[in-house]
Each structure stands twice: as C-alpha cells, then as structure tokens.
Amino acid sequence: xxxxxxxxxxxxxxxxxxxxxxxxxxxxxxxxxxxxxxxxxxxxxxxxxxxxxxxxxxxxxxxxxxxxxxxxxxxxxxxxxxxxxxxxxxxxxxxxxxxxxxxxxxxxxxxxxxxxxxxxxxxxxxxxxxxxxxxxxxxxxxxxxxxxxxxxxxxxxxxxxxxxxxxxxxxxxxxxxxxxxxxxxxxxxxxxxxxxxxxxxxxxxxxxxxxxxxxxxxxxxxxxxxxxxxxxxxxxxxxxxxxxxxxxxxxxxxxxxxxxxxxxxxxxxxxxxxxxxxxxxxxxxxxxxxxxxxxxxxxxxxxxxxxxxxxxxxxxxxxxxxxxxxxxxxxxxxxxxxxxxxxxxxxxxxxxxxxxxxxxxxxxxxxxxxxxxxxxxxxxxxxxxxxxxxxxxxxxxxxxxxxxxxxxxxxxxxxxxxxxxxxxxxxxxxxxxxxxxxxxxxxxxxxxxxxxxxxxxxxxxxxxxxxxxxxxxxxxxxxxxxxxxxxxxxxxxxxxxxxxxxxxxxxxxxxxxxxxxxxxxxxxxxxxxxxxxxxxxxxxxxxxxxxxxxxxxxxxxxxxxxxxxxxxxxxxxxxxxxxxxxxxxxxxxxxxxxxxxxxxxxxxxxxxxxxxxxx
RNA sequence: GGCUGCGUAGCUCAACUGGAUAGAGCACUUGACUACGAAUCAAGAGGUUUCAGGUUCGAAUCCUGACGCGGUCACCA
Numbered sequence: 001x002x003x004x005x006x007x008x009x010x011x012x013x014x015x016x017x018x019x020x021x022x023x024x025x026x027x028x029x030x031x032x033x034x035x036x037x038x039x040x041x042x043x044x045x046x047x048x049x050x051x052x053x054x055x056x057x058x059x060x061x062x063x064x065x066x067x068x069x070x071x072x073x074x075x076x077x078x079x080x081x082x083x084x085x086x087x088x089x090x091x092x093x094x095x096x097x098x099x100x101x102x103x104x105x106x107x108x109x110x111x112x113x114x115x116x117x118x119x120x121x122x123x124x125x126x127x128x129x130x131x132x133x134x135x136x137x138x139x140x141x142x143x144x145x146x147x148x149x150x151x152x153x154x155x156x157x158x159x160x161x162x163x164x165x166x167x168x169x170x171x172x173x174x175x176x177x178x179x180x181x182x183x184x185x186x187x188x189x190x191x192x193x194x195x196x197x198x199x200x201x202x203x204x205x206x207x208x209x210x211x212x213x214x215x216x217x218x219x220x221x222x223x224x225x226x227x228x229x230x231x232x233x234x235x236x237x238x239x240x241x242x243x244x245x246x247x248x249x250x251x252x253x254x255x256x257x258x259x260x261x262x263x264x265x266x267x268x269x270x271x272x273x274x275x276x277x278x279x280x281x282x283x284x285x286x287x288x289x290x291x292x293x294x295x296x297x298x299x300x301x302x303x304x305x306x307x308x309x310x311x312x313x314x315x316x317x318x319x320x321x322x323x324x325x326x327x328x329x330x331x332x333x334x335x336x337x338x339x340x341x342x343x344x345x346x347x348x349x350x351x352x353x354x355x356x357x358x359x360x361x362x363x364x365x366x367x368x369x370x371x372x373x374x375x376x377x378x379x380x381x382x383x384x385x386x387x388x389x390x391x392x393x394x395x396x397x398x399x400x401x402x403x404x405x406x407x408x409x410x411x412x413x414x415x416x417x418x419x420x421x422x423x424x425x426x427x428x429x430x431x432x433x434x435x436x437x438x439x440x441x442x443x444x445x446x447x448x449x450x451x452x453x454x455x456x457x458x459x460x461x462x463x464x465x466x467x468x469x470x471x472x473x474x475x476x477x478x479x480x481x482x483x484x485x486x487x488x489x490x491x492x493x494x495x496x497x498x499x500x501x502x503x504x505x506x507x508x509x510x511x512x513x514x515x516x517x518x519x520x521x522x523x524x525x526x527x528x529x530x531x532x533x534x535x536x537x538x539x540x541x542x543x544x545x546x547x548x549x550x551x552x553x554x555x556x557x558x559x560x561x562x563x564x565x566x567x568x569x570x571x572x573x574x575x576x577x578x579x580x581x582x583x584x585x586x587x588x589x590x591x592x593x594x595x596x597x598x599x600x601x602x603x604x605x606x607x608x609x610x611x612x613x614x615x
Numbered sequence: 616g617g618c619u620g621c622g623u624a625g626c627u628c629a630a631c632u633g634g635a636u637a638g639a640g641c642a643c644u645u646g647a648c649u650a651c652g653a654a655u656c657a658a659g660a661g662g663u664u665u666c667a668g669g670u671u672c673g674a675a676u677c678c679u680g681a682c683g684c685g686g687u688c689a690c691c692a
Contacts, residue, residue, distance in 0.1 A: 031633095031634075033631060033634080034631070036635065036636095037638095038635090038636085039635085044634095044635090046634060046635090048634075048672060048673070049634095049672090051672075052672095058672085082635070083635065084634080084635080084672080084673090085634080085635060126692090163692075166691095166692070167691090167692090168692090242691095301692095324690095326690090328690055329690095330690095337618085338618095339618095339688080342689080342690050343690095344690080345690040346690060347690080349690085351689090351690070351691085351692090352691070352692050355692095377686095378619095378620075378685095378686065378687095379685095379686055379687070380686095380687090381619070381620080381686075381687075382618085382619080382686090382687055382688075383687090383692095406620095408620090408621085408685090408686095409685085409686085411685095413626095416685090438654095441654070442654090444654090445652095445653095445654075447652060447654090463654080471627090474628075474629090475627085475628065476628085476629085478620080478621085479621080479628085480620090480621075480684095480685070480686095481627085481628085482626090482627070483627090484626090484627085487641095490627095490640080490641065491654055492640085492641085492654055492655090493639085493640040493641060493654095494627090494628080494629095494639060494640040494641085495640080495654085497654055498640090498654070498655090500654085501652085501654050501655075502655090504652075504654090505651080505652060505655085508651070508652055509651045509652090510651095511651095512651055513651085540631095544631095547631085555628095555629095556631095559628095559629070559639090562639085562640090563639090566639090569655055569656070570655095570656075572651080572652090572655075572656085573647095573655070573656045573657085574656090576650085576651075577651055578651050579650085579651070593651095614652085615652090615654070
C-alpha cells in the first residue's frame with residue numbers, strides 16, 4: 001500500500017475538480033471525514049466549501065464528483081449524495097486485501113523506531129506519604145503517553161524526580177523520632193511507605209493540638225486582635241497557620257532545625273533520613289510494580305536542588321535576566337504576558353524554578369533528548385509557562401520541544417481530596433478494591449472454572465486493573481474528572497474488561513479452530529456490514545496512533561479500543577465464524593479475528609493494560 | 616480583583632479540531648443463551664450543549680458579554 005486511502009481520495013477529488021470545472025484547488029480545500037454510521041459509505045467529502053469555487057449547488061458537485069471518483073478510482077465502488085455530503089463506498093476487494101496483506105502483521109500500526117529521543121517525566125512523588133488516587137492518574141497518563149510515543153517511533157526515556165528532601169519529610173522524621181518508640185514497618189507489619197505516612201499524619205495532628213492550645217494564650221489573643229480585616233476566629237487561625245509554624249511553634253522549630261541539620265550533612269539526621277526514605281522507596285516500588293510501570297532513570301531532589309545557578313549566571317551575562325540591588329535575580333517576562341519572576345534569592349540560594357532549570361539541562365546532558373514531556377497537574381500551568389519561557393530565553397537547544405502534559409485533578413463525589421479531612425484515596429487500597437470487585441464478579445461465571453487457582457487469580461488481577469486503568473485513562477487529560485471509589489469500578493459497558501472480553505473472544509475462536517489452513521481467505525469476495533465496519537476501523541489505527549501521539553493524548557487510544565471492541569462484539573453476534581457456509585468465509589473471519597485481537601492487544605498495551613487469554 | 620481553564624442526558628464521559636438528526640456507558644424499562652464465551656447483543660426512554668448576542672452556507676466548537684465552578688497570582692515546593 002504505497003498511498004494511504006484518504007490521501008488518494010483527496011487527490012482524486014482535486015483531479016476531479018480540475019477535470020470537471022477547471023479549478024485548481026489545494027488539499028486544504030477538501031474536507032474529508034469518516035462517514036457517519038447511519039449512511040452508506042466509509043469516507044465523506046463535504047461539498048459545501050466547494051460551491052464557491054465551482055459555482056454550483058453542493059448536491060450537483062457531489063453527484064458529479066462521485067461519478068468521477070467511481071470511474072477513476074478502483075477503490076471507490078459506489079457513492080451517494082445527501083445534501084452537501086458525498087459519501088464514498090470503498091470496494092470490498094480493497095478492504096479484503098488490506099486485511100490480508102497489511103492488518104495481519106503483528107506490528108500493524110506501530111511506527112518504526114527512530115533515534116529521536118524524548119524524555120517523559122511522571123509520578124514524581126514526595127517521600128513523606130504513600131501514593132494516592134491523584135498520583136495514579138498522573139502515573140497512568142505518563143506511562144501511557146510514553147508508550148504512545150514509543151509506538152509513534154520515538155526513543156522514549158521514562159524518568160521521575162523524587163522529592164526526597166524538604167520540610168515535609170522532616171515532619172515525618174521528627175514524628176517518628178519523638179513518638180515512634182523505635183517501631184519499624186516490620187515490627188508493626190505495615191507497608192513501609194504507609195508506615196512513614198502515618199508519622200506524617202501524626203505530626204500534623206500533634207501540631208494541630210499544639211496550635212489549638214496556643215490559641216488560648218494571651219499572646220495569641222493579642223495577635224488576633226490586631227487583625228486588620230477583623231475576621232472571625234476560624235478564618236483567622238486558618239490563614240495564620242503558616243506563620244505560626246514558622247514563628248511560634250515548637251514542633252515547627254524542631255522540624256526546621258532538622259532540615260538545617262540535614263542541609264549541614266549532620267550524620268545522625270542523614271542516617272534517619274536515609275532510613276525513612278528507604279522505607280518509602282520500598283513501598284513505592286511495590287505500588288509501581290502492581291501498576292505495571294517502571295522508569296529508566298530516577299532523579300532525586302536531594303542531588304539536584306542546587307542545580308541551575310550556573311544557568312542563571314549565563315542568563316545574566318546574556319542579558320536575559322537582571323540582578324536587583326539586594327542581590328536577587330529576576331526575569332522580566334512581561335512581554336510574554338507573564339510577570340516578573342524571581343529565579344534566585346537575594347542570599348544567592350536556589351528556588352524551585354532554579355532547580356527546574358538545572359534538571360532540564362541535566363536531562364538533556366543525560367539523554368540528548370530535544371523533547372521533554374512533564375506530566376504534572378494543571379495547578380502548575382503557570383509554573384511551566386514560566387519555566388519554558390526561561391529556557392527559551394536561555395536558548396537551550398531543547399527549548400522548542402518542551403511540553404507540559406497538564407491534566408485536571410481527580411475529584412471525589414464529595415469534592416476535592418483533602419488529606420486533612422482524611423478523604424484521600426490510597427493507591428494500594430484502590431487496587432485492592434477493584435481486584436476484589438473483579439473477584440466477586442468472577443464468582444458468577446464458569447468460563448475459567450477448569451483453570452488452576454493461580455491462573456484464575458492472575459486473570460482476576462488483570463481484569464480488575466484493566467477496569468481501574470481504563471476508567472481513568474479514557475477521560476481526556478485536560479478534563480477534571482470525578483472518580484467514585486465507593487462504586488468501585490464498573491466491569492461492564494464502556495470499560496477495560498469489555499475490551500478484554502472482545503479480545504478473549506477472538507482468542508477463544510482461534511483455540512477452537514486449531515491448525516486450520518487459511519489460504520481460502522483470499523477467495524472471500526462479499527463483505528457483511530459488520531465486517532466492513534470492523535476492517536475500516538482497523539484501517540484507521542495507524543493514523544489514530546500518530547494523531548494521538550501528536551496530541552499527547554492516550555484517551556484517544558482508549559476510546560478507539562472501546563469502539564473496536566464494540567464492533568467486534570457486534571460482528572460476533574451477527575455472523576457465524578466456524579459455522580460459516582463457505583471455507584473462504586471461515587478462513588477470512590478467522591483472519592479478521594486475529595487482526596482485531598492483535599490491534600486490541602496492541603492498543604491496550606499502550607495504555608498499560610494486560611489482556612488475558614480467558615476471563 | 617488580574618490572568619487562566621472548564622460548563623454537553625439524572626450520573627460518568629465523547630463528538631475526527633467549523634459539518635449531516637449532538638453520540639456512548641451507567642442507572643431505568645423490555646427482549647435474546649441446548650449458539651464460536653451473555654463481563655455480550657438488540658430495542659425504548661432520556662437534550663433549548665449554562666444564558667444572551669455576534670461571525671457564515673453551517674456553531675457544542677470561533678468572537679463579545681453575563682452567570683456558575685475550578686486553578687493560579689511567594690525571594691514556598
């Protein structure tokens with residue numbers, strides 16, 4: 001297949017316009033789309049925009065163009081015109097040959113690997129508490145985008161930067177030191193990252209107690225009476241919390257002191273820090289493994305937080321940044337509709353953004369990638385606009401290939417997740433729940449009853465994880481989504497298991513078919529509607545992957561897999577495969593099942609979803 | 616308040632980037648298993664695409680305004 005069908009049709013239309021009307025039109029004048037299901041045909045030319053050029057009615061153009069295409073292109077077997085829409089019916093023999101020659105390949109749709117490298121960052125958690133539902137969306141999105149880019153031919157490197165330092169981990173450390181009594185994950189039988197998280201929570205609780213007690217003191221009353229806005233008590237104390245932590249709080253002072261000790265390299269503090277982070281990593285490792293994700297390289301903030309200063313210097317020399325009298329460095333981004341942005345403190349120390357400048361360069365040095373994707377929630381949109389603008393002004397070689405894969409936060413039916421209110425949905429618990437759900441559901445079925453306990457557990461795990469992952473990935477990244485863990489995750493309808501089920505059916509019929517000679521497939525001539533729909537859908541797969549990769553949007557792939565599965569189920573219902581009335585039909589339909597199964601597996605693999613052979 | 620994103624069936628989401636009668640799933644009603652697997656299929660009901668204007672052959676999509684809901688506006692990360 002040297003030329004893709006849409007391109008061929010487009011150039012056919014252009015030739016037709018030239019021959020029929022003497023018009024010299026361009027590709028962009030031709031609107032080609034897939035035909036809506038309620039009409040005959042697979043491709044549709046919209047003729048409204050041509051009326052101005054041809055100076056004829058849309059219906060007339062449609063009819064004349066349709067006739068022309070039918071005459072000149074062997075792929076076009078028929079056409080019909082409805083108002084300004086010319087629907088083209090593609091010849092059965094074209095579809096049949098496409099299926100047998102092209103779609104049958106295992107790597108169908110997957111682009112050949114190039115050496116163009118792209119770094120995809122995702123997850124990047126703090127080490128003070130376990131991963132939750134928000135991380136899950138991030139991880140699934142990042143992973144599937146990485147897979148998608150791989151399928152599009154890029155050489156992808158998956159990385160995360162672990163926020164292993166700072167005040168948060170010090171809080172956990174301090175709480176463990178003071179209240180832990182030497183307990184360990186082993187001694188309490190707790191998953192290690194959860195163990196550390198419990199101390200983080202405990203710190204917050206103790207701090208709140210301390211804060212509330214302090215609010216009763218005369219010193220506190222004096223401060224509140226000076227509130228210029230005269231807010232009520234609750235509101236005032238809420239807004240004062242941070243200041244309290246930094247000025248009056250004993251626990252706050254102790255945590256900050258610990259941070260300073262850590263920065264000084266105090267051996268005891270560093271040892272404690274290593275111990276607790278070690279526990280967290282052990283726990284994260286298990287969660288990642290269960291989610292089926294991995295990384296090519298891990299960056300640690302403790303090793304990168306001082307980077308970027310030299311780039312600030314370079315920016316100063318270049319005149320891209322300026323130094324204030326107090327020694328702080330700023331960038332004036334007002335001409336890019338961004339603000340004055342601080343990039344170095346007056347005492348010369350780094351800021352968050354300084355570090356990000358440094359790690360961008362570090363990654364470029366490590367991988368030579370001219371494209372970098374940052375999977376980070378949309379609350380940081382502004383930060384990344386600034387970061388990318390700064391890198392552009394520094395004339396970094398990768399500055400044009402930066403992409404913030406921004407996604408909406410995950411809400412619960414009750415609203416936003418709040419750790420303070422204990423409404424955070426834990427990642428491990430969530431996986432347990434969906435797998436439990438899949439288990440309950442499997443009890444009602446017998447399809448796997450002859451398998452071993454071990455095999456059945458494996459299937460249930462795949463089904464549960466598919467439900468969870470599909471549910472999250474199918475929503476477009478930019479969209480804020482509501483996730484209801486109480487209803488857990490559906491296993492029916494527009495879901496991962498629905499797609500798996502379609503795949504399982506294609507496998508089942510192949511098992512039943514055994515070693516059958518399929519050479520008769522080529523003699524098949526007349527497609528059933530369900531077959532034509534399936535094949536034309538398969539035909540769209542390579543283009544779809546390319547488009548999805550271009551948009552960094554895995555949800556497109558999820559929706560595609562669902563649609564394909566739906567067509568397969570419909571096909572399954574409408575026609576017989578092994579009981580078909582000719583050997584050609586049997587062989588052809590088996591080939592079709594194989595191709596559909598391959599694409600389903602391929603597409604779901606991009607989403608990080610495993611396909612069972614039975615379920 | 617400035618900037619920014621979003622608002623589609625009761626609920627969760629689509630809509631090929633300006634095209635046809637706005638589509639799926641869940642939930643609800645009804646039908647189909649001695650069939651290659653019913654985690655399936657088929658049918659029904661469900662909409663003034665938040666509202667008001669504008670642009671044009673044509674708007675959920677683009678422009679203006681209003682309303683509602685987020686996010687963000689640190690020498691924090």
